[in-house]
Amino acid sequence: MSYCNYIPLMKEPGRSLHQNYHDHHYGFPIHDDNELFGRLILEINQAGLSWETILKKEEGFRKAYDNFNLKKVAAYTEKDRERLLADPGIIRNKLKVNAAIENAKVILQLQKEYGSFENWLEHHHPKTKEEWVKLFKKTFRFTGGEIVNEFLMSIGYLSGAHSESCPVHGEILKMKPMWLKK
Template identity: 80%
Template sequence: MSYCNAIIGMTDEKKAIHKPYHDEHYGFPIHDDNELFGRLIMEINQAGLSWETILKKEAGFRKAYHNFNIKKVAGYTEKDRERLMADAGIIRNRLKINAAIENAKTILGIQKEFGSFEKWIEHHHPKTKDEWVKLFKKTFRFTGGEIVNEFLMSAGYLKGAHSEDCPVHKKVLKAKPLWNAKQRAGRSA
């Protein structure tokens, strides 16, 4: 069942958690590197848990990870790791916390080479899901198939965030997600 259809059958309480994300964020292109990094953190933390758990903790993640500021997170020390392990507002998993910090350091290197995390993704676009997974596993920590798929779909790089009959699908198309972009002439693969 698609996320779009699942929301229809949710209780009002659950809709209040899911609908804002579904209607305003899921599948829409993200052009801010810190927000892209934040989405990656959230997708990594969702592994083994429900998306609802992550949505309920989004404010906690933002606070704990300095609003997903890549430079600040890349500079985290052992004291920061311990602070995060003690923070009930996030998922307290050492592997996921370490992945966030190490991935922030990786993104800083990507920004130096490509200008931005977004430009790095665009540089590698288009790829199949399997090619993306291979690239992300080679580049980042804690990035398996589902994490990579959901990250790229949620940020507008892979098709499938919304059913074509979902009203939000048309809004996503107007936002020009990269998966819907026409091949640009002279673009390197």
């Protein structure tokens, strides 16, 4: 069952969270590197947990990680790591916290080489899910198959975010550049 069809079967308050994410975020292109980084942080933190848990904590993540500001997060110190591991507004997992900080540093390097994280993604598009997973595992920390798949679907680089009969699917297609419709 697709996400689109599953949401109506959910109970509140989770249903509203999922509906908002589905209607306004899931599968939509993101052109801001800080927001792309933020989505990657959220997807990494979802590993082993429900997406609803992450949606409920999104504002906590924004606050804890300086609104996903790449330069600030890449400069985090040991004191910042300790602060994050003590913050009940996020997922307090050392591997995930370390991945966020290290991945911010990697993205800054990609920006130097490609101009932006988005350009790096575009440079490698199109790829199969398996090719993307291999590339992400080589490039980033804490990026297994499901994390990479959901991250790329959530930003429109892999298909499957919405069923073709979903009205949001049509909206997203209108927004994508031609090369991304491949």
